[in-house]
Amino acid sequence: MPGPGLPPARVVGLALRCYPRRWRRRHGTEAAELAALLIADGVPARSVACSYLCAAAREWLTPQPGHRLAAAAAALLIVAGSLGVPLGLLSASAPASAASAARGHTASASAQPACTPHQHPHSHLRPHSHARPHARDAHGQHC
Amino acid sequence: MAADSQDALRRAGDASVLILTSLADGPKHGYALIQDIKGFAGLQLGPGTLYGALDRLERLGLVEALPTDERRHPYQITVAGAAALRAHLDSLERVSAVGRLRLRLGGI
Numbered sequence: 001m002p003g004p005g006l007p008p009a010r011v012v013g014l015a016l017r018c019y020p021r022r023w024r025r026r027h028g029t030e031a032a033e034l035a036a037l038l039i040a041d042g043v044p045a046r047s048v049a050c051s052y053l054c055a056a057a058r059e060w061l062t063p064q065p066g067h068r069l070a071a072a073a074a075a076l077l078i079v080a081g082s083l084g085v086p087l088g089l090l091s092a093s094a095p096a097s098a099a100s101a102a103r104g105h106t107a108s109a110s111a112q113p114a115c116t117p118h119q120h121p122h123s124h125l126r127p128h129s130h131a132r133p134h135a136r137d138a139h140g141q142h143c
Numbered sequence: 144m145a146a147d148s149q150d151a152l153r154r155a156g157d158a159s160v161l162i163l164t165s166l167a168d169g170p171k172h173g174y175a176l177i178q179d180i181k182g183f184a185g186l187q188l189g190p191g192t193l194y195g196a197l198d199r200l201e202r203l204g205l206v207e208a209l210p211t212d213e214r215r216h217p218y219q220i221t222v223a224g225a226a227a228l229r230a231h232l233d234s235l236e237r238v239s240a241v242g243r244l245r246l247r248l249g250g251i
Contacts, residue, residue, distance in 0.1 A: 027194050029214050034173045034190050048190060055191025 008045030009036065015052035023059055158188060158196040163205065163220055163228040170209055170219035173197075200224065 006014075012035040016028060035048045165171060165179045177188050197218060200206040205224030209217045220228070 023194075027216075030173060030216060031190060031194060033214060034177075037174050038177070038190060043187070051189030051191035053191070055189075055195045058195055 008039050008048075011045050011049045012036075012039075012052065015049040015056065018053055018056035019059055020056075023056075158192050159200050159205075160228070160231060161186065161188065162193070162196055162200060162218075163224055166206060166218060166220040167225065167228060170217040172212070172215040172217045174215075176218075 009032075012032065016024065016031055016035075019028070031052070035045075035052070038048055039045050161180045161184055162176060164183070165176050171179060173190065173193055177190070177193060180186055180188050197206065201208060201218075203223075205221055205227055206218045207221055209219055
């Protein structure tokens with residue numbers, strides 16, 4: 001919160017800068033003018049600035065109609081991250097590695113995950129080699 | 144239609160009802176709305192609350208912004224907004240009548 005020494009216009013200006021850009025483009029000039037009129041009427045500048053600050057916070061927290069899908073995707077990523085789900089499971093390679101594990105030893109080289117070219121040529125003899133993606137191969141390389 | 148818009152108005156909050164009531168007699172811009180509401184309801188609406196409510200009402204189709212007049216946006220109530228306000232005021236009248244009757248019957 002700005003100090004009491006700041007001029008009222010500056011206090012309100014700082015509060016208005018807290019709004020999203022699209023809101024400022026639409027209402028910014030008019031909101032500043034309205035604040036000046038209210039302050040001239042005797043409404044404390046601090047009260048006007050507080051009103052704008054609270055409304056700016058609500059504006060940021062309220063999902064916009066066009067951004068609901070993005071908000072839902074962001075929320076899903078946050079939840080997945082907080083549960084410790086590796087991002088690799090969400091990527092496109094996850095179905096391929098699952099299919100490769102299901103097919104076991106009969107899987108062809110083309111169906112293997114991207115990391116398999118670094119595997120030892122005989123690594124397919126070891127069981128569960130696809131089930132442990134972070135295991136080292138015969139050369140000690142990370143897969 | 145009226146029930147839906149009344150429900151939308153209820154969700155939009157008390158400031159929205161005050162704004163629609165103020166706009167019922169013609170378009171107004173922000174400062175005029177605040178002054179008018181102060182006059183008939185005795186409430187000083189904060190400017191942040193005012194713009195938040197106006198945006199919500201506009202998204203709900205209950206008010207619409209008119210072309211800018213000297214850097215100010217006048218707003219006017221829409222047909223849906225008038226229907227929602229009418230339904231909301233009817234509901235308030237019913238509640239008011241029941242409340243007064245029960246107060247009288249209760250002898251309070």
